[in-house]
Amino acid sequence: MSSVAQKKGFGAAVWDWMTTVDHKKIGILYLLGGAFFFVLGGIEALFIRWQLLTPQNDFVTAGMFNDLITMHGTTMIFLAAMPILFGFMNAIVPLQIGARDVAFPFINSLGFWMFMLGGIFLNLSWLFGEVPDAGWTSYASLSLVSPGHGIDFYALGLQIAGAGTLMAGINFLVTIINMRAPGMTYMRMPLFTWTTFIASAMILFAFPPLTVGLFFLTFDRMFGGQFFNHLMGGNTIIWEHIFWIFGHPEVYILILPAFGIFSEIFSTFARKRLFGYPSMVFATVLIGFLGFMVWAHHMFTVGLGPTANAIFAVATMAIAVPTGVKIFNWLLTMWGGSIKVTTPMLYALGFIPSFVMGGVTGVMQGSAPLDYQLHDSYFIVAHFHYVIVGGVVLAILAGTHYWWPKMFGTMLNETLGKITFVFFFIGFHMTFLIQHWLGFWGMPRRVWTYMPNQGWDLANMISTIGAISMGIGVIILVFNAIMATIKNERVGNDPWGDGRTLEWAIPSPPPFYNFPQTPLVRGLDSVWLEKMDGNESGFLPAEPVKDIHMPYGSILPFIMTLGLFIAGFGAMFRLEHAWGLPVLVGGLVVTFFAMAARSVRDDLGFYVTKEEVLQTEKEIAQRGHN
Amino acid sequence: MDVLNHKFTPETWPEHPERATLEAKNKFVGFWLFLGGETILFATLFATYLALRNSGPDGFEHTTQSLYDLKLVLVMTLLLLTSSLTSVYAVYHMRNFNFKKMQIWMSITALLGTGFLMVEVYEFVHYVGLGFTFGSSAFASAFFTLVGTHGLHVAVGLVWITLLIWRNAKRGLNLYNATKYYTFSLYWHFIDVVWVFIFTVVYLMGVIG
Amino acid sequence: MAEIQVTKRTPAQQQLNRKRGKEGMRNQIMMFSLMIFLTLCSFGMVVAYQNDVLGMSGYFVLPMVLLIAAVLVGLQFYYFMHMAEEEHGIPQFFMYTGMILGGLVPLAMLTIVWW
Numbered sequence A: 001m002s003s004v005a006q007k008k009g010f011g012a013a014v015w016d017w018m019t020t021v022d023h024k025k026i027g028i029l030y031l032l033g034g035a036f037f038f039v040l041g042g043i044e045a046l047f048i049r050w051q052l053l054t055p056q057n058d059f060v061t062a063g064m065f066n067d068l069i070t071m072h073g074t075t076m077i078f079l080a081a082m083p084i085l086f087g088f089m090n091a092i093v094p095l096q097i098g099a100r101d102v103a104f105p106f107i108n109s110l111g112f113w114m115f116m117l118g119g120i121f122l123n124l125s126w127l128f129g130e131v132p133d134a135g136w137t138s139y140a141s142l143s144l145v146s147p148g149h150g151i152d153f154y155a156l157g158l159q160i161a162g163a164g165t166l167m168a169g170i171n172f173l174v175t176i177i178n179m180r181a182p183g184m185t186y187m188r189m190p191l192f193t194w195t196t197f198i199a200s201a202m203i204l205f206a207f208p209p210l211t212v213g214l215f216f217l218t219f220d221r222m223f224g225g226q227f228f229n230h231l232m233g234g235n236t237i238i239w240e241h242i243f244w245i246f247g248h249p250e251v252y253i254l255i256l257p258a259f260g261i262f263s264e265i266f267s268t269f270a271r272k273r274l275f276g277y278p279s280m281v282f283a284t285v286l287i288g289f290l291g292f293m294v295w296a297h298h299m300f301t302v303g304l305g306p307t308a309n310a311i312f313a314v315a316t317m318a319i320a321v322p323t324g325v326k327i328f329n330w331l332l333t334m335w336g337g338s339i340k341v342t343t344p345m346l347y348a349l350g351f352i353p354s355f356v357m358g359g360v361t362g363v364m365q366g367s368a369p370l371d372y373q374l375h376d377s378y379f380i381v382a383h384f385h386y387v388i389v390g391g392v393v394l395a396i397l398a399g400t401h402y403w404w405p406k407m408f409g410t411m412l413n414e415t416l417g418k419i420t421f422v423f424f425f426i427g428f429h430m431t432f433l434i435q436h437w438l439g440f441w442g443m444p445r446r447v448w449t450y451m452p453n454q455g456w457d458l459a460n461m462i463s464t465i466g467a468i469s470m471g472i473g474v475i476i477l478v479f480n481a482i483m484a485t486i487k488n489e490r491v492g493n494d495p496w497g498d499g500r501t502l503e504w505a506i507p508s509p510p511p512f513y514n515f516p517q518t519p520l521v522r523g524l525d526s527v528w529l530e531k532m533d534g535n536e537s538g539f540l541p542a543e544p545v546k547d548i549h550m551p552y553g554s555i556l557p558f559i560m561t562l563g564l565f566i567a568g569f570g571a572m573f574r575l576e577h578a579w580g581l582p583v584l585v586g587g588l589v590v591t592f593f594a595m596a597a598r599s600v601r602d603d604l605g606f607y608v609t610k611e612e613v614l615q616t617e618k619e620i621a622q623r624g625h626n
Numbered sequence B: 001m002d003v004l005n006h007k008f009t010p011e012t013w014p015e016h017p018e019r020a021t022l023e024a025k026n027k028f029v030g031f032w033l034f035l036g037g038e039t040i041l042f043a044t045l046f047a048t049y050l051a052l053r054n055s056g057p058d059g060f061e062h063t064t065q066s067l068y069d070l071k072l073v074l075v076m077t078l079l080l081l082t083s084s085l086t087s088v089y090a091v092y093h094m095r096n097f098n099f100k101k102m103q104i105w106m107s108i109t110a111l112l113g114t115g116f117l118m119v120e121v122y123e124f125v126h127y128v129g130l131g132f133t134f135g136s137s138a139f140a141s142a143f144f145t146l147v148g149t150h151g152l153h154v155a156v157g158l159v160w161i162t163l164l165i166w167r168n169a170k171r172g173l174n175l176y177n178a179t180k181y182y183t184f185s186l187y188w189h190f191i192d193v194v195w196v197f198i199f200t201v202v203y204l205m206g207v208i209g
Numbered sequence C: 001m002a003e004i005q006v007t008k009r010t011p012a013q014q015q016l017n018r019k020r021g022k023e024g025m026r027n028q029i030m031m032f033s034l035m036i037f038l039t040l041c042s043f044g045m046v047v048a049y050q051n052d053v054l055g056m057s058g059y060f061v062l063p064m065v066l067l068i069a070a071v072l073v074g075l076q077f078y079y080f081m082h083m084a085e086e087e088h089g090i091p092q093f094f095m096y097t098g099m100i101l102g103g104l105v106p107l108a109m110l111t112i113v114w115w
Helices: A010-019 A023-051 A062-096 A105-128 A150-178 A191-222 A236-269 A277-290 A306-334 A343-365 A368-374 A378-408 A414-440 A457-487 A526-532 A556-573 A580-600 A610-623 B022-052 B070-095 B099-129 B138-168 B178-208 C011-050 C058-080 C089-111
Strands: A548-550 A606-608
Touching: A023 A062, A023 A105, A023 A378, A023 A457, A062 A105, A062 A150, A062 A191, A062 A236, A062 A378, A105 A150, A105 A556, A150 A191, A150 A556, A150 B022, A191 A236, A191 A277, A191 A556, A191 B022, A191 B138, A191 C089, A236 A277, A236 A306, A236 A343, A236 A378, A236 B022, A236 C089, A277 A306, A306 A343, A306 A368, A343 A368, A343 A378, A343 A414, A378 A414, A378 A457, A414 A457, A556 A580, A580 B138, B022 B138, B022 B178, B022 C089, B070 B099, B070 B178, B070 C011, B070 C058, B099 B138, B099 B178, B138 B178, B178 C011, B178 C058, C011 C058
Parallel strands: none
Antiparallel strands: A548 A606
8 A cells, every 4th residue: 555656457457446435436426427427418408409499390200309318318427417516525625624635435436326326227227228208307197108118217317326425424424524634623624524514414414305306106006006196096297296395495506516627716716715615504504494494495386385386486585685695705816815716716717707698587587477487498498507517517618627747747738728618609609699589489398399480480590500619618628637647747736726625735635644643723715824824835734644544445435236136137127127126126126235244254454654754755756746 | 452352241331322422422523413403394394284274276175174084093093103212222232231121122122113104004095095195285295295294204113213223133232233223213202202292283183163 | 462451459449349230230230220110101002092991092191101102212222221220321412313314214104105
């Protein structure tokens, strides 16, 4: 485990990555997995837009179109956006709080594999030719009768992936609660850590309803349940409630880490501390809490009655307030600062108007009477893409550039980065701005084609061209990443030069134990504080160098998840094939035995000696980089 | 310090052994958080049950008033509540560094839990005999999912404590397994909390109508 | 390598701890008896309602039974699960939040599910 070069074969490297419990490596795995599914979801989007390029197009069939919109939404939200955000949280939060790893490294790995295999399970539906086609919301009227196994892939795949998310959420919560460096009170944590904390609390409370809903769907489809079958006393509205009680907090789970990333970027590249830190924290907490109170604004047209609609409309309006507070605080952070327009800062600047546009259309939809007109139209599609792409995706692209050196030890090319931004940003607005008008002009969403001469043709064409531009931007980014990896020009601790938080006080990438000594934190933006006080390294140790306790890796998380993956197939084919039930039971047995093996075997980790730590630090210092 | 092999005495055993190391603190907080999530899980199951109780196909005759037998439910409640107390005893002995007594009281907890499960299985079999099966109505699906999920949690708990008792039998108490016994007892109490809601909302409210 | 402090208690301290432990355990048994009593009350009230005993109307029994359930749950958390002890701020916070948010779901299902 020392820094002495080890002769590693390819097999050994694969084993290392499959058994790692190191938060930095797991962060990279999440990023790679998420990026893969992002590309998949993007291809699905391009197919959707190509089908809608012209009226009465026959690029894909109606059934295939339903498959595409369902998989695009499900993949982008569950398998691209969330995992990439988890990648950043994993890689960066322990560094920002001065910890050596997360609270439960084994569960960290388990969470990753659950996501990966759950996502693969879901996408295997393409290979089987039976793809979920009831939308990412899978309402349990259509999803009960959808023929073939498509919805089964959806229910089981998301169940597995969702369990992984819940584990990751608990992990981050405990890490932040228990493992902060001495001196780091809650109100001295960086904003990215705060938003991770609140988003993780939201995950803890929002994912159990999804678990329950998916179980109900699974039972109804595969085990004879009657939850949603009105002929047997069931009720389809129950699905809607349960789904949106999860679904609405889910979108805040997506946006809060994005807000956190931008808070870091604004203060770093305006060279000024974040304006109104306490109000930012409070606004984040408020958004997290209110996020659970508004779910029925997705159900205004269901017929819940005017009282219910009114309550949820008011609550929806209320959420705009803390969000507005954050926008003003970001602007005021820049005001009077010394702004450096790097690629991450460019994304941040683009985020402000884009997200505000998405936010205000959201407030419009929060008015129940207007929503009666807008519901299920392209206006809704425009709104949520503005907030998700204009918020979350821009944050992901920004965070990729910003933290790339910390994770990989190289820098992405700035020029290529800015070109990506231009193609992506222009394409994004081209695609989705015009969709607001399409909504007003009456074009419904989730339609596989439309008749000509309704005034929609040009708008759809513009929308499609925008999508192509976004695709070009992404291709340039992938190229950028590959070139940076090949060129392998190593960088030091703080390549951006203006780092304010603890992750910039250690090498890029950090040695496997992160910090040679636990840091002592004397205030907010502690690295900036130390630099201003004359300590150039930005790092103040809290203790002498000691032996460091590190966890062992394990293949058990992969095996546990594999068991569930196998069981999923058993559950799905149980009613048609005799091998269904044995495979279901067999898969669960594999998982159970892996869990027992984990519990029964004593895994207390190992110690890195003080001498090794000092030696590693000396070598890094001599080289100038890790 | 060697968490597995360090020899403690009753005088050196920490006052809160379940939170004495960083790993233990993490497991302590992490488990409480997990219970917070389970609260919402069961809340959703309860909510669905409340929405769907007494709903079935036309002409369906099972109602909450006709179906539930309060005597059986009282027996189950007393078994589970007592098992909760016995696990408190076990943790008391754990804090007193009395390994043998802790193992004994945990075993009694497991026995009482098994008793609970047996009565519940008997109750379910009785319902199935009446035609009240999982797929017979939305009410049945909701009932069996809610009460069955609780029963599944009890079963998992029994497997857990059995494994703990067996695995640590030769080892005695140390700071590695102290927190494992403690988190089990938290889980076991939580199951009792859920049962309080079940007997109230499902059975008692069901009989009142 | 030492991650925790191992301190040896004096015999006097040890005796005090034992005494406190015993008192704590007696307290727990009292709580248990209270819980059994409340449980029997709950069941008793419902059986009385079933048998049309005087004074037991649905409007009285139902809220009482729910109130007793809430008290039982509180006793379970605060005493059996040691939530009343120190260093339980975080568990308390997350459990209360979970209860509040969790309470919303049944509320919604009871009021706004469209038949």
